[in-house]
Amino acid sequence: MEGRRSLKIVVCVRRVPDTAARIRIASDGKSIDTSDAEFVINPYEEYALEQAVQLKEKHGGEVTVVTLGPEKTTQVIMKALALGADKAVHLKVDKIPEDPGSIARAIANELKGSEFDVLLFGKKGVDDDNQQVGPMVAELLGIPCITQIVKLDVSDGRGVAHREVEGGSITVETTLPAAFTAEKDLTVPRYASLRELVAARKKPIIVKDVQLRALSLEIISVQNPPPRPPGKIVGKGVDAVPTLVKLLHEEAKVI
Amino acid sequence: MTGEVLVLAESSGPAFRKAALEAVTEGRRLADLLRVSEIVLAIGNGLKDPASELGKYGADKVILADDPLLAIFHPDYYRQIALEAIKRVNPSIILAAATSTGKDLAPRLAIHLDTAVASECTHLEMENGKLIATRPAYAGKVLLRVKVNSSPSIATLRPNVFTAREAVPGKKPTVEQIAFNRPDSRMIVKEFVTQGAKKLDLTEASVIVSGGRGMGGPQNYKILEELAEVMGGVVGASRASVDAGWRPHSDQVGQTGRTVSPMLYIAAGISGAIQHRVGMINSKVIVAINKDPEALIFGFADYGIVGDVFEVVPALTREMKAFYGKT
Numbered sequence: 293m294e295g296r297r298s299l300k301i302v303v304c305v306r307r308v309p310d311t312a313a314r315i316r317i318a319s320d321g322k323s324i325d326t327s328d329a330e331f332v333i334n335p336y337e338e339y340a341l342e343q344a345v346q347l348k349e350k351h352g353g354e355v356t357v358v359t360l361g362p363e364k365t366t367q368v369i370m371k372a373l374a375l376g377a378d379k380a381v382h383l384k385v386d387k388i389p390e391d392p393g394s395i396a397r398a399i400a401n402e403l404k405g406s407e408f409d410v411l412l413f414g415k416k417g418v419d420d421d422n423q424q425v426g427p428m429v430a431e432l433l434g435i436p437c438i439t440q441i442v443k444l445d446v447s448d449g450r451g452v453a454h455r456e457v458e459g460g461s462i463t464v465e466t467t468l469p470a471a472f473t474a475e476k477d478l479t480v481p482r483y484a485s486l487r488e489l490v491a492a493r494k495k496p497i498i499v500k501d502v503q504l505r506a507l508s509l510e511i512i513s514v515q516n517p518p519p520r521p522p523g524k525i526v527g528k529g530v531d532a533v534p535t536l537v538k539l540l541h542e543e544a545k546v547i
Numbered sequence: 548m549t550g551e552v553l554v555l556a557e558s559s560g561p562a563f564r565k566a567a568l569e570a571v572t573e574g575r576r577l578a579d580l581l582r583v584s585e586i587v588l589a590i591g592n593g594l595k596d597p598a599s600e601l602g603k604y605g606a607d608k609v610i611l612a613d614d615p616l617l618a619i620f621h622p623d624y625y626r627q628i629a630l631e632a633i634k635r636v637n638p639s640i641i642l643a644a645a646t647s648t649g650k651d652l653a654p655r656l657a658i659h660l661d662t663a664v665a666s667e668c669t670h671l672e673m674e675n676g677k678l679i680a681t682r683p684a685y686a687g688k689v690l691l692r693v694k695v696n697s698s699p700s701i702a703t704l705r706p707n708v709f710t711a712r713e714a715v716p717g718k719k720p721t722v723e724q725i726a727f728n729r730p731d732s733r734m735i736v737k738e739f740v741t742q743g744a745k746k747l748d749l750t751e752a753s754v755i756v757s758g759g760r761g762m763g764g765p766q767n768y769k770i771l772e773e774l775a776e777v778m779g780g781v782v783g784a785s786r787a788s789v790d791a792g793w794r795p796h797s798d799q800v801g802q803t804g805r806t807v808s809p810m811l812y813i814a815a816g817i818s819g820a821i822q823h824r825v826g827m828i829n830s831k832v833i834v835a836i837n838k839d840p841e842a843l844i845f846g847f848a849d850y851g852i853v854g855d856v857f858e859v860v861p862a863l864t865r866e867m868k869a870f871y872g873k874t
């Protein structure tokens with residue numbers, strides 16, 4: 293083990309419907325019916341969790357998972373524990389609210405007063421695509437936050453992260469505690485073995501009921517995206533190329 | 548009383564990003580609907596001249612924070628300036644581009660202003676003085692119409708969806724400087740490494756030529772680069788080719804990559820999985836080249852060619868060369 297002290301690491305994990313799952317607009321026209329969907333751990337948190345476990349392996353310490361979600365989130369918690377987290381806090385609500393600010397406040401309340409060095413998030417939930425909860429929690433806690441990171445090194449109470457941005461990458465150094473949001477290339481997530489899945493059942497899960505405040509961001513309706521006009525097969529092979537260029541110019545008017 | 552429309556205009560070097568000009572144009576539209584002024588906050592380095600050009604896109608006034616320390620986005624510096632400008636302006640609507648900077652800054656501001664952000668919007672409208680934003684969610688399977696109940700309403704706009712328009716040629720905005728007093732920060736922004744001398748970012752490109760596993764190996768992307776060059780575009784990739792190590796992650800289009808909306812998206816040797824589709828379905832025109840007539844991508848491409856990329860792509864490059872040579 294390197295480094296002078298062990299690390300307390302928190303990873304915030306979101307339960308999301310599998311992308312391939314069918315999504316239906318609920319009968320009220322303003323919510324999503326996910327009853328057919330299979331749920332998974334949000335893909336970006338797999339990178340965050342793997343980073344957490346690697347930091348623990350290097351420096352020693354403990355990884356806590358925090359998730360806000362309905363009863364059924366237990367499944368996702370089990371997966372996170374199997375991937376190497378040591379314990380979990382489940383903030384229980386009927387459903388995940390659509391307002392990221394509301395989620396962030398509940399998570400920040402839970403973390404306020406607790407000690408940690410590294411707070412990890414995914415870059416975004418692949419369901420709501422908000423990309424907000426991470427920096428919001430950090431602002432509420434008054435700690436630095438570096439978003440969209442593809443690399444993180446921690447030593448001596450400092451973190452150095454690379455953010456992936458348009459046209460390049462930015463290196464940012466920060467004191468700890470600090471928050472980070474994981475981009476896809478941060479780590480290569482591992483698979484949980486059967487043994488770890490079994491061991492996960494013995495790890496502690498603290499369940500708390502939380503009250504959410506009134507929503508600041510509200511869904512007023514959900515619509516199907518307009519269908520794309522039916523496409524056409526221009527033809528086969530090289531012979532179709534001149535027609536394609538003609539269509540792009542004359543019909544689609546994009547060249 | 549309705550407050551002004553404030554647009555955070557992001558720069559890249561001594562120029563505004565295209566996505567920022569799109570936001571300024573859209574901000575003008577909303578300001579007209581609300582009969583208020585549009586005020587633009589420009590943060591960066593070397594923006595004095597470009598700032599006065601923002602009038603063309605509709606800005607009535609530009610608040611300018613210009614300092615070498617602001618050349619690269621620093622959350623604490625930018626937050627401080629934005630909050631100061633917001634205090635001066637007291638806006639009812641705040642817009643920013645949904646870039647890495649916009650999406651980092653907007654939620655931070657929302658916490659300080661006790662309000663909310665609608666992210667990655669593709670359409671904005673006003674209803675009874677409230678901002679209603681349309682945004683895709685659930686891998687593009689649905690469009691949400693959302694309302695921010697608190698004021699100011701903040702929205703980030705997906706790049707390339709709104710058009711930047713020089714609607715008011717010759718208009719000069721008033722420019723007001725805002726002093727930058729470096730705040731204490733626990734973060735140090737150390738360096739910005741560009742990926743080579745190139746190139747437009749995928750999210751801002753108007754032509755993208757993307758290659759997938761069907762490209763067979765990293766060396767073969769050369770034919771896509773040649774096509775992209777002829778068309779003034781950039782090369783993207785599917786996750787399969789990024790995971791294979793053929794292309795960098797920054798080129799990846801899709802759910803765990805970039806969300807793009809170019810005028811023209813050419814998918815070569817890409818099957819069209821839902822996770823890829825979500826990243827590019829908002830492209831104006833999609834062209835697919837795939838040797839498998841059953842490939843999913845033909846289900847949502849506007850134009851398809853069934854064929855081998857190694858034959859079709861070079862032929863397309865030649866044809867495009869001839870086309871551009873003529874016009």
Ligand SMILES: Cc1cc2nc3c(=O)[nH]c(=O)nc-3n(C[C@H](O)[C@H](O)[C@H](O)COP(=O)(O)OP(=O)(O)OC[C@H]3O[C@@H](n4cnc5c(N)ncnc54)[C@H](O)[C@@H]3O)c2cc1C
Nearest residue numbers: 759760761785786787801802803804816817818823838856
């Ligand atoms: C959580 C999650 C997130 C994901 N995120 C993303 C993402 O962000 N972006 C993304 O792209 N994918 C993503 N994926 C992966 C996605 O599911 C697909 O596996 C991936 O898009 C497939 O890439 P591909 O089309 O290049 O490869 P394949 O599916 O293997 O398709 C290759 C295609 O090339 C064609 N082909 C082969 N040779 C030739 C030739 N010589 N000429 C013409 N055509 C040829 C084949 O017919 C085939 O259709 C994600 C998956 C998961 C589970």
Ligand SMILES: Nc1ncnc2c1ncn2[C@@H]1O[C@H](COP(=O)(O)O)[C@@H](O)[C@H]1O
Nearest residue numbers: 304305360413414416417422423424425
């Ligand atoms: N309900 C939740 N419980 C725990 N963490 C969450 C929750 N929602 C979002 N997060 C975290 O915040 C990140 C960004 O989410 P979002 O702002 O919803 O796109 C996710 O990748 C998670 O790390």
